[in-house]
Amino acid sequence: MAKNITPRATDYSKWYTDVVIQAKMADYSPVKGSMVIRPNGYAIWELIQKYLDLMFKDTGHVNAYFPLLIPESFMKKEAEHVEGFAPECAVVTHGGGQELEESLYIRPTSETIIWSMYKKWIMSYRDLPILINQWANVMRWEMRTRLFLRTSEFLWQEGHTAHATAEEAEEETLKMLNVYKTFAEEYLAIPVIAGRKSESEKFAGAVHTYSIEAMMQDKKALQAGTSHNLGQNFARAFDVQFQNKEGGRQYVYATSWGVSTRLIGALIMTHSDDNGLVLPPKLAQRPVVIVPIYRKDEEKTKVMAYADALYRELSEKHKVIFDDREQYKPGYKFAEWELQGIPLRIEIGPRDVENNKVVLVRRDTMKKDFVDRQAIAAVVDETLPRMQVEMLERARAFQKANTHKVESFDALKDIISGDGGFVSAHWCGDAACETRVKEATKATIRNIPFDRDEEKGACVCCGKPSEGRVIFSKAY
């Protein structure tokens, strides 16, 4: 257990903040509600950007950049949208020393400014589809900061696409949710449940919202990504019509989809432990650290030569840290790299040199192995991808073990108020039942899973017929 980190069992919420602060991933800023993403945290965001951007481009998307400031009148053009977002906006009233004629909102999301441009760019079916993504900062006012999870300003990507038909828009919406699911599972090693949001939980201005939901170690849910089918709502609000192949005019169909720096919070709360961060290998900029151990000068010479040769060998394939700092002892270095979540640690002491061995420690299991010097490169090559897979499997087993099918309101309440977890229960589709559960337990419907069993039943709340089970859980 690391110094300065509250154990999870003592206070999960404090543990989380301790890991973020001690691992130098983020810090509180002097502006209430805002955070600073420090280099150790930003390095993870860079990898998230890199992998996701490749996946976006592979699915035909291009990047662009739209203005930060949105005229108040634009926000008001889509009725549900302004109702959902205006109360949490930051408002610019002065610019260049003058009071502005019209207030400008710092974007909480960019549908309105983007659709005002799409009106200029879309004339005919030949201009469709538009498949644009934007990497940007957005702002939704918050007073209570939770680093990475809830901050006024955060970084994200927002895809905004325009289509000629409803079918194409729905296909895009689902395609991008699937990109998020693949990314969460194959890169972040976070298993997620993909499904549709209930009416009351959908995006302000959407026809449908789909989400991926992950389970954190405290068994609460975290919405890790959303994809919205916006129908023709924004096209109507901004009067974006196109001439179709038959010569008629019709409104354009829209989607939007996004993930944010929140994913870093999800990553921490899925895998990390009382010693600090645990990173899946694909999210570690430098997945291996070598720590030499010696006391006497003659030991030093031998150990350093042996370690340096290994460093060169491994560096051909991997980004490796060679921690040859003289001012720190090995124990201090071990704790520091554990705190920062480096997947593999190689320790080399005088005895290892004599025996032609190294010590290999896996960050996720903390298991220590003696490995032959000749074999270590192959073992590293093989361990990193295996560790990636095993971390996903472990998280999936945890999610399964803490997902409970229940048949009654009391049973649902017992689980949510007790040990927590996901509750899979029948629901009639009525918002009143959703509200009743929320008021009694603070749990919400996370989503209606795509892969739920074909199983009719009775609503856990009112007993009316249900078409299938949904996931209830408390959430971040």
Place this chain on the structure above:
Amino acid sequence: MAKNITPRATDYSKWYTDVVIQAKMADYSPVKGSMVIRPNGYAIWELIQKYLDLMFKDTGHVNAYFPLLIPESFMKKEAEHVEGFAPECAVVTHGGGQELEESLYIRPTSETIIWSMYKKWIMSYRDLPILINQWANVMRWEMRTRLFLRTSEFLWQEGHTAHATAEEAEEETLKMLNVYKTFAEEYLAIPVIAGRKSESEKFAGAVHTYSIEAMMQDKKALQAGTSHNLGQNFARAFDVQFQNKEGGRQYVYATSWGVSTRLIGALIMTHSDDNGLVLPPKLAQRPVVIVPIYRKDEEKTKVMAYADALYRELSEKHKVIFDDREQYKPGYKFAEWELQGIPLRIEIGPRDVENNKVVLVRRDTMKKDFVDRQAIAAVVDETLPRMQVEMLERARAFQKANTHKVESFDALKDIISGDGGFVSAHWCGDAACETRVKEATKATIRNIPFDRDEEKGACVCCGKPSEGRVIFSKAY
């Protein structure tokens, strides 16, 4: 000459805007002073980011992210800084439906917010140096938009480093200016003059500012990047002291340096022509386009098979566009790819198939060559890097031809008011002479070049002794 593009000779300024708009690089946004960077423009920014980020990391820097909003009181802590920036700030006065107790400024640059954090992070010499860079949007209020060149919001990177000694800070400042020079010349193919800014042109809050200055086709200068030695000014303003090795306490030394989306404007104005954008190969996401030409169906079969085989062959090494769109004629396609600046175009018609040839057209020279089918892959491999070098050489020759040594105020005035260009002239170092030139000609001292000759002389303005020549020019 392309449709919808005003020739340079007719109106250079209108030509520039036409190229940007017609090539779909950017568009005006509904918010005065702001622009939208469209996918064709953003693709260039992505490459700028990719290459520069590698260079920053190779020189030991890491990325981080600091808040967009800066408390008014922070801006006021460094006297020159607030005087320089406050008048052009956008101000947030309301958030989350409430009036704020303290107004927040949208960052015009991030020295103040970053140094408020460095105060938390820097205790001892062990915490130094800090070598952080940030990729971000910033805002400096503008009413008259010039796409990429002058907009309220723009994208940039800002490096902010902290050092234990004045020497180290100066070394960093110069090192990063040199990174910019290398990048401008080797990637953008823009030759630049590196030097020190005069006192009156330096950054608000800096001890010294260094810049790289480029010459546009209209012979005006464009400042393409700056690097500032901030001395201890911000450390004093935010009380950032550290314990040195001897146990004493002292203020930290700072640097900051940045380039922005303005570079895209510089790129356009250095290389492009009356047909549209001309991109140096390294800045083209897809440097080659293949356009098949046919009329009859039997021609189509042959041409398409031949073109497709070539597309596959070239795609092994390069990103290639295969323009097989049926709804457009070859002439339309040629004009479109010329407009968008694709470096190499390969045309394939029925006669080329018969003769086992292709037609290769270089975008920069518009020179057409018949190349053997067997040789084309090697010719492409060889032409792209040669074109990159030749574009730099051509721009350098232009800059040299339009840089004039003058010995009198009248001669300076004649050149600036006449054909324009860079004027290399002696200057005594007095701000009054600088002002007199500016008032008479609108030209400013661009910088004091590092590589100027050791040559004493008499100030072109007042006749007093001068230590060497400086560059005067009108500037963007």
